[in-house]
Amino acid sequence: MPEMVNRPYERAFEAHALANPDVLCLSADLTSSCEIDKFRDNHPDQFLSLGMAEQNMLSFAGGLGLAGFRPFIHTFGVFLYRRPYDQLMASVAYPRRKVRLMGFLPGVTTPGGMTHQAIEDISVMRSIPNMTVLETGDATEVESICAAADSIDGPVYCRVLRGSVPRLFDTPIKVGEMRVLSEGTDVLVVTAGITTEEAMRARAALDRAGLSVRHLHLNTIKPFDAAALLDHIGSVKHGVVTLENHVTEGGIGSLVAETMADAGVGKRLVRLGLRDTYAHGGSRAYLMRYYGLDALALVRGIEGLIGTDFGISEADLDAARVEAVHSNVKAEGL
Amino acid sequence: MTQLRNEKSVEEVADGIRRRVFEHTIRNNGGYLSQACSAAEQLAWLYQEELHLGAPTLPMIPAPFGGVPSADNPDYHTGAGYNGPAAPEYDRLFIAPAHYALVAYATLIETGRMAPEGLEMFNKDGSSVEMIGAEHSPGMEVHNGTLGIGLSTAAGLAWGRARRGETGRTWVFMSDGEVQEGQTWEAIQAAAHHRIDNLYAIMDVNDQQCDGAMSSVMEVRDIQAKIEAFGGVAVWIDGHDPDAMRAALKTPHEGKPLIILARTDPTKGMAPLMARFPRLHYVRFKSEEERAQMNTDIAGALGVDPVKLEDH
Numbered sequence: 001m002p003e004m005v006n007r008p009y010e011r012a013f014e015a016h017a018l019a020n021p022d023v024l025c026l027s028a029d030l031t032s033s034c035e036i037d038k039f040r041d042n043h044p045d046q047f048l049s050l051g052m053a054e055q056n057m058l059s060f061a062g063g064l065g066l067a068g069f070r071p072f073i074h075t076f077g078v079f080l081y082r083r084p085y086d087q088l089m090a091s092v093a094y095p096r097r098k099v100r101l102m103g104f105l106p107g108v109t110t111p112g113g114m115t116h117q118a119i120e121d122i123s124v125m126r127s128i129p130n131m132t133v134l135e136t137g138d139a140t141e142v143e144s145i146c147a148a149a150d151s152i153d154g155p156v157y158c159r160v161l162r163g164s165v166p167r168l169f170d171t172p173i174k175v176g177e178m179r180v181l182s183e184g185t186d187v188l189v190v191t192a193g194i195t196t197e198e199a200m201r202a203r204a205a206l207d208r209a210g211l212s213v214r215h216l217h218l219n220t221i222k223p224f225d226a227a228a229l230l231d232h233i234g235s236v237k238h239g240v241v242t243l244e245n246h247v248t249e250g251g252i253g254s255l256v257a258e259t260m261a262d263a264g265v266g267k268r269l270v271r272l273g274l275r276d277t278y279a280h281g282g283s284r285a286y287l288m289r290y291y292g293l294d295a296l297a298l299v300r301g302i303e304g305l306i307g308t309d310f311g312i313s314e315a316d317l318d319a320a321r322v323e324a325v326h327s328n329v330k331a332e333g334l
Numbered sequence: 335m336t337q338l339r340n341e342k343s344v345e346e347v348a349d350g351i352r353r354r355v356f357e358h359t360i361r362n363n364g365g366y367l368s369q370a371c372s373a374a375e376q377l378a379w380l381y382q383e384e385l386h387l388g389a390p391t392l393p394m395i396p397a398p399f400g401g402v403p404s405a406d407n408p409d410y411h412t413g414a415g416y417n418g419p420a421a422p423e424y425d426r427l428f429i430a431p432a433h434y435a436l437v438a439y440a441t442l443i444e445t446g447r448m449a450p451e452g453l454e455m456f457n458k459d460g461s462s463v464e465m466i467g468a469e470h471s472p473g474m475e476v477h478n479g480t481l482g483i484g485l486s487t488a489a490g491l492a493w494g495r496a497r498r499g500e501t502g503r504t505w506v507f508m509s510d511g512e513v514q515e516g517q518t519w520e521a522i523q524a525a526a527h528h529r530i531d532n533l534y535a536i537m538d539v540n541d542q543q544c545d546g547a548m549s550s551v552m553e554v555r556d557i558q559a560k561i562e563a564f565g566g567v568a569v570w571i572d573g574h575d576p577d578a579m580r581a582a583l584k585t586p587h588e589g590k591p592l593i594i595l596a597r598t599d600p601t602k603g604m605a606p607l608m609a610r611f612p613r614l615h616y617v618r619f620k621s622e623e624e625r626a627q628m629n630t631d632i633a634g635a636l637g638v639d640p641v642k643l644e645d646h
Contacts (some may be wrong), residue, residue, distance in 0.1 A: 048493075048528065049527075050524060051520075051523070051524065051527070053520035053523070053524065055483075055486070055516070055517040055520055056486040056489075056517055056520030056521050056524050057524075058486075059483045059486030059487045059490065059517070059521075060486045060487070060489055060490035060493075060521070060524060061490060062476070062486075062487050062490060063486065063487040063488060063489060063490020063491035063492070063493070063494065064490040064491070064493065064494045065490075066475075066476070066487070066490070066491050066494070067490070067491050067493075067494025067495055067497075067498065068494065068498070069494050069497075086480050086483070087483055087486070087517070090476075090477045090478075090479075090480050090483055091476070091477075091483055091486070091487055094402070094403060094469070094477055095403055095412075095469060095476065095477070096403045096404075096405075129402075129404070130403065130404060130405070153405065154405065
């Protein structure tokens with residue numbers, strides 16, 4: 001089981017903001033839910049409460065950007081693009097303001113159901129000109145997301161994990177650089193965010209079954225290093241399986257598909273994720289199982305790709321972490 | 335306060351704005367004519383008298399469209415240079431309803447900030463002088479074609495400028511139709527919550543919107559009472575009276591944005607335009623006869639010669 005880190009964003013943001021006076025902390029009534037409540041209390045002069053009014057917040061942040069500040073907007077990912085999409089476009093993305101959109105609770109990491117689950121955010125953000133898209137997959141990436149985001153000359157959307165987060169990596173995010181987690185030669189597995197941990201749970205069982213897996217973890221979704229991906233695809237025999245905490249349209253599965261099609265790669269691709277469906281409210285483990293986003297779903301996807309049944313069952317996989325819905329490291333179950 | 339001091343009065347600039355927009359509309363068989371009627375004094379007062387602006391930094395004859403903002407377009411710039419440099423002591427102005435662009439361009443010409451040739455580029459392919467003012471259009475600094483976002487952006491800019499100790503004010507020219515957008519009220523409550531009082535707006539309350547009279551599209555009720563309830567300060571004035579604008583600006587508004595509600599006539603100076611009511615948002619003549627009649631009648635109302643149509 002990996003080391004668990006409590007509230008890595010809280011410390012990382014404070015350190016980054018205090019070292020960068022032009023960084024401002026914006027919140028929309030989800031301050032403790034986004035782990036910036038201590039920052040609000042300790043550094044009120046660098047904190048702006050914009051209330052539950054996201055349309056104004058996005059344009060206001062655009063104005064702060066025009067004045068040379070670098071606002072970090074904290075709220076749940078859904079609230080950064082669904083209601084204020086027009087403002088995101090006109091006030092932030094078009095003029096390339098250095099607004100850092102910190103989207104918490106990506107995909108099914110919230111039991112809040114449809115209204116809280118950002119399941120199409122990558123698709124939306126990836127199609128916006130001038131936008132950079134980053135995603136965190138472990139505590140080390142959360143700890144480095146502020147510096148990574150703030151290095152971007154323009155707007156950036158980040159999928160941020162909160163609460164108790166596993167540490168899977170020991171090096172910070174390098175924007176534009178994918179992580180190579182294993183260098184097998186049979187199948188390429190591409191994951192991002194919380195699905196990377198799932199793929200790691202399946203690795204030992206797949207090894208025992210004699211399958212050589214090459215595994216890539218993406219923290220930079222846009223811009224994307226297509227050449228590096230194509231090299232990896234060229235190194236495996238059978239094809240590619242993507243697993244994402246997102247709908248299978250427009251996310252990393254689509255990104256890989258576009259890359260393969262553009263290059264004329266003739267290998268098979270299996271895209272796993274939410275299949276043209278909304279999710280509902282429930283625990284992360286339940287939702288990942290129910291919607292086929294977990295380690296077992298990945299195994300089945302690989303079996304489908306190469307046409308072999310490895311006889312792997314849940315008992316063969318590394319133990320899943322079961323996270324309490326209510327705990328001391330989260331403000332509320334949402 | 336403007337550095338480009340010239341001898342014209344606010345009233346003369348306003349007359350010039352109406353004349354230019356009228357001539358343009360007749361020549362092009364269409365234009366945002368009513369907006370010139372209602373807004374001429376407001377924009378004339380802002381540019382000719384009230385705004386503290388530096389000399390333009392961009393060519394008098396606007397350059398062609400130079401591409402949109404992108405990492406691959408390092409030479410990109412907005413049209414704000416027609417309002418002068420963005421120095422700490424200077425005011426900034428957003429034209430929140432970008433549909434008033436034609437009127438704003440005419441104002442730049444009348445106040446010596448753009449050459450008359452600029453208006454000839456209006457809505458021409460490849461031109462930066464766009465129909466709906468874009469960021470790169472003369473006098474514009476942000477995109478406001480989507481209505482209701484201007485005041486929020488200005489509030490953010492004003493807060494940021496105050497934090498940096500800049501003395502320049504941030505101004506927004508607004509339209510009354512924008513108050514139908516919820517974002518306007520979000521902006522006012524946020525500005526009041528954060529005590530942003532270096533933020534000023536003048537709103538052209540002409541009671542008109544795209545579909546026609548606002549009362550027929552969506553009642554907005556008492557704008558002043560609503561602004562004050564959300565934490566701003568609002569003052570009603572006659573929007574064709576520059577003295578009323580001067581007086582309104584003296585209204586105390588510590589810790590709150592000041593919004594001047596300029597009650598205006600959408601056919602001011604061009605009474606024959608009332609024949610088109612309530613279709614005033616964009617005037618396109620239905621026939622050559624109507625165009626010729628309006629040419630003669632409005633020219634008469636403005637005290638100018640009709641446009642020589644055979645030349646065009």
